[in-house]
Amino acid sequence: MTAKIINGKEISEKILNEIKIKVENLDIKPTLAVISVGNNSASEIYVRNKENRAKEVGFNSIVKKLPEETSKDELLSTIEKLNQNPDINGILLQLPLPKHLNEKDFLDKISPIKDVDGFNTYNAGKLFKGETPYAIPCTPKGILKIFEEEKIELEGKTITVIGRSNIVGKPLSALLTMKNATVILAHSKTKNLKELSKISDIVIAAVGKSGFLKEDMIKEGAIVIDVGINRDNDGKITGDVDFDTIVKKASFITPVPKGVGPLTIAMLISNTYELYKIQKGLE
């Protein structure tokens, strides 16, 4: 078997185009504010990317660039001003923060109704309880979108999610459970990973280790989603999946780059648009 290589770039362009068309008809455009603290070259690329995508669909984009030495109070005050400003629909705090700032002190300060990343406790709790949060974290939401676009039925499927982060693994597990899949949440302390992944219909790798998921860890025809974005010594971006061997055994696979990554940004744009609609009473 040779897997279908899922074109995340294409799916994301389609979603962004749909939003762009809807935004053209709006008198007041949605506005996304990104807060970036300090100098982190990877973050700078991500922030610029988000800004560009927001502008491409016709949003207003604001980047609040704060210096490395920003104090806790200064960052809190920046967030609060954006919360209060009715022209701002979505607020994103770019992570990681400089070491002297603890992200936990800030994520919950973003108003839940402007929390485009869906990271704050209220939105996380709603998702956990199977209720409707204002926003769902972008990467898990993007992965669900891939399943939807590829018409991959989730109900009754056994899915191993490798990695238990608050950004990917945990919210993704909650979403897949809501879709009636049976989720195995594996992580660095899992002892029998191969046994579990091999009986799974779908394996999702979000571990941050290049080539971590090997061909002998999946069953023939499995669906493999690669959430990893790892940079090798030459600066080349690789995923968590040993693509060249797994592509010959899986039925579907997402590549890196152009797999899950573009969906994450598309979902950020989608979340901003959804929050805009809620705030304007258009839902």
Place this chain on the structure above:
Amino acid sequence: MTAKIINGKEISEKILNEIKIKVENLDIKPTLAVISVGNNSASEIYVRNKENRAKEVGFNSIVKKLPEETSKDELLSTIEKLNQNPDINGILLQLPLPKHLNEKDFLDKISPIKDVDGFNTYNAGKLFKGETPYAIPCTPKGILKIFEEEKIELEGKTITVIGRSNIVGKPLSALLTMKNATVILAHSKTKNLKELSKISDIVIAAVGKSGFLKEDMIKEGAIVIDVGINRDNDGKITGDVDFDTIVKKASFITPVPKGVGPLTIAMLISNTYELYKIQKGLE
């Protein structure tokens, strides 16, 4: 192999006694308020039971008994008064509510710092994110206590949790993941339950079907936790586990009654005491 039958009653008495001794030294006693709406005979037994346990450890216990026809506004106002009253440390809304009242409209109105059941969105979100909620739902917390008392190591264990409720299955999964276990969250739509439960070191049944978990669904020496409380036609209480056959194959088993049930109430008392300490700045 014959399983050790875990005596939940005994563990719970031990915990309640420890709290009782601590409460004797307090000038102001912790106060638990239980709100009970309408006439539900099972609920009445539960409420009386909670009240009795609270009194036994020296707490003040208040039961707000509201009539079946209580309106949404009346219930909200009852909750708000208890939130504002500094003499009340824990508030519990007994479920189920009468049909015209939706529990989702009320659970989040209990102040997170008085939410002894740990059901509100803030506390659920904290738990989900692996942070520290004010209170953890009582049944999952009681099950962790059983593992602790029986010195059952969770790290690296494969655990199938059957049932994905917000009260048991989901918070329990989050807690077990935090303890470095690998959790398989199974439910009514799971197709290969037997395959999954049979490779699990621990199986926890929270499905509400008498005798649901059969001997051929577990491996030799597995640890089996029975969360079920089912009433058969004669009014006899049974669990979700086919006890008589599984007891011969498992290494540990909780019976019904006198297994998980008493721990649930002990954890309610423990949560009230913890909230009291937080409110009094004794933590």
